[in-house]
Amino acid sequence: MMEDDSVIAGLIRKNSVPTLEAVPDNPEPDEQPTFAAVPYRQIHRPLMHAGRAAVEEACRQAGIQLTGERDDFCEGCVKGKMHGELGKQAPNQTTSPIDFIRVDLVTRLNPGHLGYKYSLHIIDTWSNYY
Numbered sequence: 637m638m639e640d641d642s643v644i645a646g647l648i649r650k651n652s653v654p655t656l657e658a659v660p661d662n663p664e665p666d667e668q669p670t671f672a673a674v675p676y677r678q679i680h681r682p683l684m685h686a687g688r689a690a691v692e693e694a695c696r697q698a699g700i701q702l703t704g705e706r707d708d709f710c711e712g713c714v715k716g717k718m719h720g721e722l723g724k725q726a727p728n729q730t731t732s733p734i735d736f737i738r739v740d741l742v743t744r745l746n747p748g749h750l751g752y753k754y755s756l757h758i759i760d761t762w763s764n765y766y
Contacts, residue, residue, distance in 0.1 A: 673700075674700055730762040731762070736760075739759075742754065742755045742756075
């Protein structure tokens with residue numbers, strides 16, 4: 637038979653009644669855990685392509701050490717900043733008129749002359765007729 641006030645598999649027995657030991661919910665660690673060193677490019681994308689300062693601050697707060705060269709080049713970020721360069725002219729996908737048309741509905745913030753808020757744009761890709 638066990639003595640009173642003895643510990644058995646995380647239980648404390650007091651007056652022959654097993655009781656759970658009181659453990660703090662969030663014990664404060666003495667040191668912040670340090671994770672493996674990670675290259676900048678590997679952490680930049682999961683942080684939604686954040687800038688260098690934001691990535692460094694997030695890594696510092698999480699205890700992650702950045703390694704390698706300071707390579708800030710990201711093809712996705714460069715393409716995202718090329719607002720007026722990409723997609724100016726779509727490749728021609730047809731060989732005759734009305735083979736392929738593009739349709740776009742545009743919503744206007746301020747209603748036009750007759751109070752219309754929407755306009756429908758239809759373009760024939762073969763002739764670029766609008």
